[in-house]
Amino acid sequence: IKCIVGAQPFEGGEIYVDGKNVVNDPIATKRLIAYVPDNPDIYEFMSGIKYLNYVADIFGVPAQDRVERITVLANRLGITDSLANPISSFSHGMKQKLVLVSALLHEPKLLVLDEPFVGLDPAASFELKKMLHELASRGSAVFFSSHVLEVVEKLCNKIAIIREGKLLAAGETEEIRGNSSLEEVFLGMEVGAPGVTDELAADMAAAEKTAASETPAAPTAPSVPEAPSPKAPVNQEGDR
Structure with a gap:
């Protein structure tokens, strides 16, 4: 998973996202990907809404679109009333919901999730399943790892x-x-x-x-550059 999202170099083979090589074109591929790790690190000194706007800035989500998407996604996962609060006051489940909302803001072509249902309440889990189906129906790919086999069996083709x-x-x-x-x-x-x-x-x-x-024949891949810093947000013109 870390190799797919450009967080870890790999020794052989190649990875493409929507035709773009994650090593040769890392910034372009990051524009297409959203990643929710099993234990995400987020800026707890921020409020929930500031964090979401920060992520939207990085991916170049237009102001009008981000307001609508934040409103809809936050309502569906039940965190609207908490967005003004500092993230440090959030429970584990609330942080998970916030990260899921942030991952969906730029409508990624590839959504990568590591144990996405851990910490979610039943209502949020049910809603997330619907959201993943909807994302896939719009042509995006959803890739996730899980030990909850019943969920895998029901969601994955x-x-x-x-x-x-x-x-x-x-x-x-x-x-x-x-x-x-x-x-x-x-x-x-x-x-x-x-x-x-x-x-x-x-x-x-x-x-x-x-x-x-089988022994991979491809040469050792170079280290992948890190994601853009807050001081240099990525413009994502025309990308979903």
Whole structure:
């Protein structure tokens, strides 16, 4: 995930976002991406509304658009009444909601989320699921990691299962799940475990063999420049 969003260099291969290389064109790709880490660091000395305007400035969201988007998104996640308060007074769940609102302000082409439902109340979780569906229906991609398999099963049309750094399965959710629940498939990832079919066991063994034998041929990627500083906001003309 950190490699996708340009926060960590990688040793091989290439990553493209909407046709743009994250190493060769880092600023352009950052304009297209929104990233919500599992434990986001935000400026707690700011009020919620100042933080949202700060993020909107970085991505060049026009004044009229940002007012409308902040109003709609904050209402949907239930943080409108708290936006005037300092972020330092927010609970973990409130901070998570604020970061989610900030991530959606510039209508990213790729939304990357790491455990996005942790800390959210049931109403906010339900609303976030709807918002992710809506974003995907507008042509954006949503990429997230989660240990909440029921959520993954209901939201994702494609999944990948990774164990100890190895890709065990990847593809359409229905194909990987088969007639079992995703939880049953995940718990049976050890080849030979109860409930693992011969076909799935063969697929997992083949995936592990392929992963072990493949060596990336691409050269070492250089360090990715950091995101723009507050003193040099990015203009995002024409980007969604």
